[in-house]
Amino acid sequence: MRQLYKENTANYPRLKTDTFFTDFNTAYCFNGLINEVNDFIEKHQLLNTDLWKRSIQQFIENADSDYGWRGEFWGKLMRGACLTYSCTKNPRLYEILEQSIRDMLEVQSLYGRISSYEPCNEFTGWDLWCRKYVLLGMQYFLEICEDNSLSQQIIDSMCKQLDDIISKIGDEKDGKIPITTATRHWRGLNSSSILEPVVRLYTITQNQKYFDFATYIVNCGGTDVENLFELAFEDKMYPYQYPVTKAYELMSCFEGLLEYYRVTGIDKYKVAVINFVNKVLESDFTIIGSCGCTEELLDHSTVRQANTTNGMVQQETCVTVTLMKLLYQLNLLTGDSKYADAFEISAYNAFLGAINTNLIINSYLKNRDLNLEPLTFDSYSPLTAGVRGCRVAGYKVMSDKHYYGCCASIGATGSGLIPKMALLTSSEGFVMNLFLDGTINSVTPRGNKISFVTRTEYPSKELVEIKICLEQQEEFEIKIRNPFWSKKTKVKINNKHVQPCEGYISLTQQWENGDTIQIEFDMRTQVIYPIPYGQQILMNKVIWGKNYIVPTFDEEDPLAKKHIALRRGPIILAQDNRLGYDVDEPVDIDINPDGYVDVSYPAKKVPFKHIVAVSVPLKDGTYFEVVDYGSSGKLWSDESKIAAWILIK
Template identity: 40%
Template structure:
């Protein structure tokens, strides 16, 4: 996790954002809390602050004036999917999240209070990361046993808060260095995400009171040196203090929960401080002259976390510059660093212009970190909710279908003497999975954990929760998976959508609406953007043909209405020269096959000796034949390609290389002949 700072030819020295935080005359547009609490809908409410006493020492800030989401999360219990994403979610729930022993051991470093003193590490991040993912998972699955385990763990952690109000794995004599603030951030986030599912008002009050004491300790000591405090970017020598600055998000969230101005002031201070020592991360993004890999600090995961916080601040401060900065940042990442599998970083965990390095054989170390994949998905989902821009849904789908599902350890392979539920890194060219465990730390003589292992559940839960949203005028479908969506219209009428599909293996998606009475509202359907585009029919009438993006159907809907979408999933060959024209002059050429959002990959189990041989993929793609009875190993998709004088088998990337040893290698980018 901790690597040396990198320099770049160009630097932006910190310049201060001039903040204009306007609340008094702002118009409240929605009633929203830390995410989208169950049953909440967008509606106009008057500008006011209402506090309700919950306990003798805890208050809840009920009505918060925030910019509303264009796409809001549906209430808990609305989604019941089947298919590959649902299987991954339930695999993670059963193998990881419902193990009480794991939760107990992740809380132990806080009980000792000095577990990270010796090496200034990040043992304190694991509990909060996992609690965030587990709370999101419960929001989807509604598993009562999971909830009981999570509540017990929250109560356990509350019991270890020290007399100063700290939740920390650093002693007071060693605090505010290394990854201390980063770990305190995750305690806050874990507690805040649990609040979204918490059933007991008394427990909510305890959590809020604990969070306030935890935050107040930080606010009293971290801030402008002119006020006699330590600068936030001086609390860590890792990555210019960018890891510490990412505590921005939970402080804004805490403001929305409590209404306490000091938390918003602290968030504003972090933004004014620039996020990185000697460099204004947010201003650089707004000015839009550098790609993130050109910044003096290029750690991908921590940087994206800072922009998640900036988006939360935008929703409260309502200053367009913050949204503009976050969108420009994400757009540049998408152009320069997101690879075909939907992750970033070909040199460890760094932004490094991965879009052109992904097919360069000079980069053969660990790459495409799962923490980066999940954080990218989360950032895209937040941008999708705020802006409604379909490109963020497209990005989520690519990451989910490839890098994320590929990292789920469905074959229960060993790494570092344990069976982690998630792999930490994903190979792009010929390589094996399970090489290292990212962010690995021992918690005692018999138990260790890792950062990617702790974050993965948030990614799998996101695949379900980001699929369907409520909008001001109706509903929006972003990702398609089989199952049932139960919700209610603006008038309160119950409505359900049955989704029949095996997309992205199959081309057809069929949605059937059930409701009692006709009603007019709008449904946005995301049309998969591949090949010639998609066709959409409603009740047999073709309304869109060869289209991509969102199609808005605003009409009087009634029970039995059927929506049919057909996507073009023709296998396509992307060459290295499509990304870097001068690659056409290289002696070794590379190509990758895509079928819709899914990368197709070679696996040595199905192709002994063929992974290193140049293939005529252009001919192979044109003559690809599906293998419906493929049984060599579990795979969602398998195709036989005739590449000149050789037949080879490609499978979906997420199913490839799932045995973590040198005899099982995978390759998305393969050598090609012209």
């Protein structure tokens, strides 16, 4: 296999542990949806130089005097912007990112510290969390940096930052602050998530003290009340039953544990991460591909998601994007297609639905003394009948009266991951995970140039054609992901039928220039029913000020069983009031005995932009229209009230 990663880079350990790989030399040229998404996010967020300056100003001012998290904005934005640049190669974006990196290096104190907290208040609140994102932002810029001298400055800066942290955080018997008490929130879970950039910096520098610090964090187990890594390894409890159930921070800690496994090769930690993700997919993954129906907490969402009693603050975008990132990592690690299946569900539904395509300003902010501007991403996603734009998650006001939030900052990471997930490499060849119209240029196992030219309207239509453009003949494998929902997939190579299978369809042959792969997916519309559960005990009541989560009694909403969902391919079909009805009124859908619905393309034009729209038959012979969840509800008002779980008679 080609040497994809250089020694002393953050990704180098993956060559020994992972099944699939991202080739950073792969070039992308997409048409349609993903291209529109990246253009939108660049234009309205990442190319905004004022936003970058404002995010750095939080460190100059030590702005988090309220023990907040303004210091996370820069690193989240930088990580997402670097992932976006690796796809778009926009030179103006690179210029802005390089300048922002240089500006951040100027902020660093004599002692190496970069923090949005005053020194007298450091290592409490969200200080370590924010420092984590500074490190991650710098590490992701290293992957695109074109200036060797600047790369070394960044590495030197990160070492000084981490040296400052290690001098004060550690074993209490050494006179240091334990990492699980270096915060007043979530029993130390947020602070412990710094594990990921600590391990990555060790792989870059090979500095033993960074490895030792990572080992210390792992041994602490994530919280001061329970070792969550041990719980995951034992595999007896679901994550929603853990003593701390904050979804985003949990996933961040386990991504750090995955990096630790890649460095150590200790199988126990690999098992723990896989167990954790599998349990999340089993117990908290919803139809739109997010988690958490109680604000940002894991709460057995898989069975609770059709409850009308959940409230509107649920399915947080930070959780969606962090889950997408973890699913991407698990697909790389294990080569199991189920993680790519779940990633696709998240991307087309919860993630696309969160993009503020109409640039709406949250209505509840309009009477405040603020510099009002639309945020690029919404924070929460409704499941039963509800409205988008209900709140800005992680809302913080800055000294110039601008405001920002955690979900707005993290969103570009989600869109930046989609191209990387589309085509991966393996020791035998390539892995086609996503079916995006456009061209991907890469290199074969023998080092020959190859282009995959995909022509498709997927996921609107079921047909995909992939043309192989090669400089010379070569034998290698192309794995085609066969999604779990496609029960009757048809595959051809040069018009000759190939027997499909579940998971990945392996196509190994002597490939020639001009060879084509034709795929027809089974996009019948399937009915999904809520899972009855009666009652249960959850860990989803936060005692603010006491740093505790306590058990609560949860009872199934009697109305939950009066809902169904419709899935067409990877798309959840949603009602939207703009389509001429009231989503709060029940409908009587004509469902076939096999659990599918015979939908048709609508006779009348849908009055807003969408990926797919279909007419759903009712038992009285009439129809109503639905659209893809990702395009629904974009007015953030009752005028575009939506429902993914559809109320039925």
